[in-house]
Amino acid sequence: MQKVKIITGSQASLTEKLGRQFDITVIPYYLNYSDKSLKEGIDFKTEEFYKSLADIDNLPTSSPPSIGDIINVINNLVKNYKEFIIFTLSANYSQMYNTCVQASKQIKDASLHIVDSGGATAYQAMMAIIAARMAKKKESVNNILKMAAEFKDRGDEFCVLNTLKYLAKGGRIGRVKALMGSLLSIKPVIVHRDGITAPLAKARTNQQALIIIIETMKNRLQDYPGHEISVILQGVFMDEWLENVEKALNEQFKIKDLWYSRLSAITSIHFGPKSWSLTYYIE
Amino acid sequence: MSLLNSLKYIEIINNTTRKIEKNEIKLNNLNVFPVADGDTGTNVLLTLLDGKKVINNTPSHSLKEITSNYARRLLLGSRGNSGVMLAQFFRGFDEGVKNSTDVLSVQDLLQCFKCGYKYTYSSVNNPQEGTILTVMRTVCEQDYSNLNLVTMDIVIKKMYTAACKSLIDGINILAILKETGVVDSGGYAFLLFIEELYISLSTEPIDEKISCIKYWQDKIAPFTPEYSSKFKRWKDDLSGHKYKDSADVHKVETLEYNFCTEFFMESNTDVDTVKKQLQKYGDYITVAQVDRNYKIHIHTNEPGKIFNNFEALGTVSQVKIDNMYFQHYNFFNPDKRNGTRQEQEKVTGILSLVSGEGLANVMYSLGADRVMVLSDTGPPALEELITGICGINANNVVILPNDENIFPIVEKASRLSYKNNLIVKSKFIPEGIEAILSFNPELGPQENAGAMSKALNNVISCQVVGPGRIKTAADDSKLYKFEGISSTGTILSSGCSADGALIELINNLINNKISIVAVYYGKKVKEDELTRIRAQLIGKYSNVEIEFIDGRQLVPCYIVSLE
Numbered sequence: 001m002q003k004v005k006i007i008t009g010s011q012a013s014l015t016e017k018l019g020r021q022f023d024i025t026v027i028p029y030y031l032n033y034s035d036k037s038l039k040e041g042i043d044f045k046t047e048e049f050y051k052s053l054a055d056i057d058n059l060p061t062s063s064p065p066s067i068g069d070i071i072n073v074i075n076n077l078v079k080n081y082k083e084f085i086i087f088t089l090s091a092n093y094s095q096m097y098n099t100c101v102q103a104s105k106q107i108k109d110a111s112l113h114i115v116d117s118g119g120a121t122a123y124q125a126m127m128a129i130i131a132a133r134m135a136k137k138k139e140s141v142n143n144i145l146k147m148a149a150e151f152k153d154r155g156d157e158f159c160v161l162n163t164l165k166y167l168a169k170g171g172r173i174g175r176v177k178a179l180m181g182s183l184l185s186i187k188p189v190i191v192h193r194d195g196i197t198a199p200l201a202k203a204r205t206n207q208q209a210l211i212i213i214i215e216t217m218k219n220r221l222q223d224y225p226g227h228e229i230s231v232i233l234q235g236v237f238m239d240e241w242l243e244n245v246e247k248a249l250n251e252q253f254k255i256k257d258l259w260y261s262r263l264s265a266i267t268s269i270h271f272g273p274k275s276w277s278l279t280y281y282i283e
Numbered sequence: 284m285s286l287l288n289s290l291k292y293i294e295i296i297n298n299t300t301r302k303i304e305k306n307e308i309k310l311n312n313l314n315v316f317p318v319a320d321g322d323t324g325t326n327v328l329l330t331l332l333d334g335k336k337v338i339n340n341t342p343s344h345s346l347k348e349i350t351s352n353y354a355r356r357l358l359l360g361s362r363g364n365s366g367v368m369l370a371q372f373f374r375g376f377d378e379g380v381k382n383s384t385d386v387l388s389v390q391d392l393l394q395c396f397k398c399g400y401k402y403t404y405s406s407v408n409n410p411q412e413g414t415i416l417t418v419m420r421t422v423c424e425q426d427y428s429n430l431n432l433v434t435m436d437i438v439i440k441k442m443y444t445a446a447c448k449s450l451i452d453g454i455n456i457l458a459i460l461k462e463t464g465v466v467d468s469g470g471y472a473f474l475l476f477i478e479e480l481y482i483s484l485s486t487e488p489i490d491e492k493i494s495c496i497k498y499w500q501d502k503i504a505p506f507t508p509e510y511s512s513k514f515k516r517w518k519d520d521l522s523g524h525k526y527k528d529s530a531d532v533h534k535v536e537t538l539e540y541n542f543c544t545e546f547f548m549e550s551n552t553d554v555d556t557v558k559k560q561l562q563k564y565g566d567y568i569t570v571a572q573v574d575r576n577y578k579i580h581i582h583t584n585e586p587g588k589i590f591n592n593f594e595a596l597g598t599v600s601q602v603k604i605d606n607m608y609f610q611h612y613n614f615f616n617p618d619k620r621n622g623t624r625q626e627q628e629k630v631t632g633i634l635s636l637v638s639g640e641g642l643a644n645v646m647y648s649l650g651a652d653r654v655m656v657l658s659d660t661g662p663p664a665l666e667e668l669i670t671g672i673c674g675i676n677a678n679n680v681v682i683l684p685n686d687e688n689i690f691p692i693v694e695k696a697s698r699l700s701y702k703n704n705l706i707v708k709s710k711f712i713p714e715g716i717e718a719i720l721s722f723n724p725e726l727g728p729q730e731n732a733g734a735m736s737k738a739l740n741n742v743i744s745c746q747v748v749g750p751g752r753i754k755t756a757a758d759d760s761k762l763y764k765f766e767g768i769s770s771t772g773t774i775l776s777s778g779c780s781a782d783g784a785l786i787e788l789i790n791n792l793i794n795n796k797i798s799i800v801a802v803y804y805g806k807k808v809k810e811d812e813l814t815r816i817r818a819q820l821i822g823k824y825s826n827v828e829i830e831f832i833d834g835r836q837l838v839p840c841y842i843v844s845l846e
Contacts, residue, residue: 201721
């Protein structure tokens, strides 16, 4: 029996399939409407939610799981595992980290490690997957925590938005704000790194964005000659395009694993339709 | 008895620089002559700050070496009328030091002052009384011989008293000073220097009774309520009657010459010839010279002509041109300032040249620091370009010409201007837009210029031009032809109407690699024409986004980008 259980929030954008494959428990976030509160993946399917993105003025708000939710999840698992690592969304964006820390104080018969992933969506998912892989190989908690601490040296998440409107509306625009106000349609390429969202470049087309991303990855990989990479691709209504991305990556890099995921509902509210992201990890 | 040695000299220079720094705004406010462009304090400060770099880094303790290094550096770094005059003063001062021992006695000091004054005076073409020159002269012309005991204390006090008095007297000498009730800004700066001399060299504290700074505080005006109201009236008069609130006004009645121009020249030509040549072009001419190196300051309307002419005499470089009308305008409309000191200085700025106001807005929205809308009549004037470059608050300027025809003049302006300019050779607006999109403020200028040049090829640029007459056998003069042409001039479509040629052009060029098309329409395009185009294009290509942008260029009717 493996000793360490990996947990993450639903906004990490892991599909149910990937969750099962890597034995990662996903705690759902909530979408809040005026009359109801729905759990992602339980009360609604993420892909179905995408349709409602078109109505930007009537988007639901989101909230992280409660302390009680987290304690419940742990209590259900505590028979089989003694150690847990929870990867959360960057504390800059969400209460999740604090909620988990509060929850851990109330859990006596297991050891809980809370890790601020410093990123969002697939960055966090990638960290959880790498951790779960290590857990399966029965690596120690310390080794897994060390991997997480050094993750930022080996991985990035690039997000390409079709518009900045959704990010601006959600108020999580930060340094990307400088790109607002353009009279032309621009696809901002942003990067999640060290807990913040920073603009990497401005592109007019997805193809240009991809070229910029590949260049950035190549530069990063210069320090890791010969290494393979693993990749997560995800998008909102971007399946056809992501196949192009996969092709381009195969031409440029040695790929160990490439997983397709989908943007969580919570994240899609901030990114908007036709956005996509590429996350890589240098193996 | 106190003497002036190298340590004292350094102390005086450093303290003067600090004092000017503290008084920069005051000096700017005092600046009404020769042009009320409100930059004297800034110019003098920048001049002195440049000199400060060498004065604290000269390893030698020799006064001669220090004054010589300082004078040379000051000359190279001098800005503005007063800056150049101060630089000349120190150059003359240095000549005086060369002829004395390494520690200056009282007589030596007076001699150095005289040399300084002489140099300054000779560098100015039409010396104006009531200004810094008068302060220098008055200080030198005092009778120091009859003093029974010529001690440093007595001499310094006398110099200081004379300077104070002369500065104030200037108000009655120069009409504009009298009208506005202020003392000359450059003269005030010079007085601050003498005050530091006093503090460092005299054993006595400054006599409050003669201290100009203290005593005249209420008379050196912008600081009193009385003055403020007077100044405001004057400002209102000027802004109400003579100065129009429009960027289109290039000439102002009260400004005979528009461009405050400074440049370096390396030449074997003698100084008198240089001055004589300059007189043809303007006034407030200051020529400073060290060996073959000239630093020239002039107010003129034809800087371009000067450079063309002077390039035959030697090598012109480091050109700085300020449009005094705008400076003047900004000075009187501080709330509308688009001046340089207010904006935060950047490492690299972007200057973009465009042919329509709408295109300018696009460029601004993408982060250009300055966009010049060129007239339709021909290439921009050299001085306009240099002014544009100089107006950007960054030492490195990336220039996007967006028009192949103006590359030569842009290159010339870039070479002459004192900034580090990098031209990204955008031939069309869409290329310029690609370039500016790939600008990253976190990278250095070279890296950016490289990335921006690389980005030029991201886009297909073309345009619809016309009308030209179609040659038909019947020679039906009602038929006019429009053509869609590629960036290399190949004709890709044609039609009897601009919209017809545009639609055919786009239809011909769209393929499955194109995901975005931008149409920048010109001034002459009518609303119903646009409606027709939208109806025919939008929805036709499901995977292509088509944007319409009001470029407001006169020609061509349409600029199109596909990527």
